[in-house]
Amino acid sequence: MMMVRSTLLAGAFLAATFISNAQAEVLKGAVKTENIAWYGTWKGGLAEAQRTGRPILLVSGAPQCHNVPGVW
């Protein structure tokens, strides 16, 4: 299973190199987006991933440093 997935990803990886270049051309002059749009709950994000069939980028962090809030 792991090997199949690795092979699949390796093939797609090569294709993605070219797609990224093509996309870069298309994006010239388009509205520039600068931030990742985050779902803030597991429940909400997972429901959307299941609904759309898109993969998930998952990160977590505590929004405080030494108990001082307002910072990651």
Place this chain on the structure above:
Amino acid sequence: MDRSFLADKDVISASRKFVCIRLATYENAEENKILAGFFSRGGVLENTVFTLLTPDGKTKLVSAGRSPVWAFGGVRGAGINAQPEVSMKKMGQTMEAIALAYPGKGKATKGSPPLPYLADLRLAMNVTAADRQPLVVVYSKSAEQRKKMEQELSKVAWSDQFIGQAQYVSASDASEFKSVKNFKATSGFVVIQPGTFGLTGEPIAVIDAKTSASKLVESLAKALDKHKPSTLTYNQHRQMGSQAGARWVSKTPNQEKEARRGGGRRPQR
């Protein structure tokens, strides 16, 4: 949290083909368990977690760890926010490859994406302060009205103009705004400027609850433009917050801190 990989233009571009979930560690016991299921050491859920997953949320597609460095290489510890170009490029390319392997349902997906809500207003003010972004609260006591507001706002929130430019939370009771200064309990899209430390906030604008998506574009753009992000450096923020007595109390114990008290070393990201 990483401020290098996740701010890279290729990673942001690839992220549009993913559902991006960012959780606040130690704020929800159920989410803590889920995070620890993907990455923990010695049963301790650490401060930060990173991974990429299949759409069902069950299978990891890259090594999980404290940050993208664990999967794509780069700098750990001091200097984490100045990653080598090659590592960030690897992350963007890997995400593009995964997006090809999991292209989604495309047009077969019914309806528009729901708003990417944060859990509650208290946490949302902290998170938006940390991101230096404005917060949009969908506020109405009526569940029916909130649903209509969500439908209109979601058409706008995911557009090229607004995607990633603000964060969202729902509120159904005026008491939820107890830390928001000068708030008048009027239903609407309440755009909030979070305080520097995210413990308080102040309304920038309140847009009428019955505003349609087409009219929201202009009024929301005007409101978001009024947001003034903090200009403090990381160290200045920590120092000033400490001096001001700004203190955050997590809803669940900070397991990493407790483990360190027990003699463990601070792990590197």
